[in-house]
Amino acid sequence: MDTQVIIDSFPALLDGLWLTVEITVYALLIGFCLATAVAMMRVSRNILLRAPVIAYIFFFRGTPLLVQIFLIYYGSGQFRAELTQIGLWHLFREPYFCALLTLVLNTGAYSAEIFRGAIQAVPHGEVEAARACGMSGWLLYRRIILPKAMRLALPAYSNEVIQLFQSTSLVSIITLMDLTGVARTIVARTFDVYEIYITAGLLYLAVTYGVLWVFRLVEHRLSGHLREREDPAAAVRDALRARA
C-alpha cells in the first residue's frame, strides 16, 4: 500500500466527488418535478394521459442506464442535421448535458413509480373528506394528496436517491470527470490500481451513508405525530419501582 499516492491524488478525487454530487443534485431536483407530474398522469383516469407515461416508465425502468446514456449521447449524432436546424445540437454535443438529461429521465421514471404507489396509498377517506369540503383538482393534490404521499414515499425515495448517486459513476464512460472518471485517469497514469479505487470507493461509501443518515433524521422529524409520546411520569415510576 502506497499512502503517498493517495495523499497526492486526494484533491483531484475531491474535485471529482464535487462533480458527482453536483450532477446528482441537479438530476434529483429536475427529476423530482418530472416524476411528480408523471405520477399524477399515471394515476389519471384519462387513458390519453396514462398510456404515454406507462410506456415512458416501462422503457426507462426496463433498460440499462448505460444504453440510455449511449442512446442520447451517441444516438443524437445520427440526427445532427435536424438538431442543428432546431438549434439544439450545441446542447447534445456536450457530454455533461447528455449525462444530465439521461439521469433526469431515468430517475424521473423510477421516482414516478414510487410516487404513484404513495399517491395510491393515501387513505381514501382523507380524499373523500377533502372533496366533501369542496376541494378538487389541483387544490386537492396540493393540500391533501401530495403532502401525505411525499411522506409515505420518503423511505423508498431515499433508496432512489442513493441509487442515483451511485449510477452517476456511469457518466465517466462518456468522458466526464466525476469521482470514478478521475480515479480511472489517475490509475491509467500511476498504475496504483487498488489504492486509488479503494479511496474512491470509501468516498462514495461516506457520502452514501451520510445521505442515508440525513434521510433518517428527516423521517424521524416527519413522523413525530405517529410515535408513542414520551411518558413524563416514567422516570418517577421507575425510581419508585427501584426502591420497592
Added chain:
Amino acid sequence: MFDLKGYGWMLWEGLAMTLTVGACALLLAVVMGLLGAWGKLARNPAARLAASTYTTVIRGIPELLLLLIVFYGTPTLLQKLAETMGHDIRVDFNAFTAGVMTLGFIYGAFATEVFRGAFLAVPRGQVEAAYACGMSRALAFRRVMLPQIWRFALPGLGNVWMVLIKATALVSVIQLDDLMRKSFIAMGVTKLPFDFFFVAAMMYLGITAVSMIGQQQIERWANRGVQRA
C-alpha cells in the same frame, strides 16, 4: 423497422453473452445470498459482523467502481502478494470471470437481504415441531425450512434478477463482448448509433418483459398449494 446493414447477428451473439453472464452471476448471487443470510442470522458475532460488513460495503459503492476494482485490482494484488513471497507470476484475469464474480458478489448482497427475510418468514413453530418429531437440524432445514424459504424468496429474487440483467451492461466496460459492446462495435462500422442502441434497448426490454411473465408463472407454480385470501 431498422436496417441493421447485416449486423443483426452480432446483436444476437451479444444477447447470448449477456444472458450467459446474467445467469452465471445470478447463480453466484444466490449462493452468496444464502451464505450471507446464514451469517446475518448466526449466533457467532464474527459471522454476523462479516455478513453486515459485506452488505454495507457493497450497498455503498457503485457497481462500476467495484467492477474496476475486481478486474484491475485483483491481478495486481495477487502479483504483489506473490512478489513478497518471492515468486514472479503474471496473473491475467479473464473478463468473463471478473464480470460474473463482480456481479454475483454485488447482487449476493441484495440476495442476502431477500433470504434473510425469507428465513424469518418461516414460522418458528414449524421448525420446533420438526425437532419434536425427531428430525435433526439438517433434516429439518431440508424438509421444512428450504421448501418454504424458496417460496418466500421468489418475489425478491425476481427483482434481483431484473436489476442484475440490466447491470450486465457494465461488463462491456471491461471489453467483454456482451450486447452493449457488440452494439458499440456495430455502431463504429455503420455510423448508425441510434438504430443500434435502440435495438439493443428493445432487446433488454424484451428480457425484462419475458422475465416479468416468467416470474408470475413461477410464483403461481410455487404457491399452488397455498390458500389465497
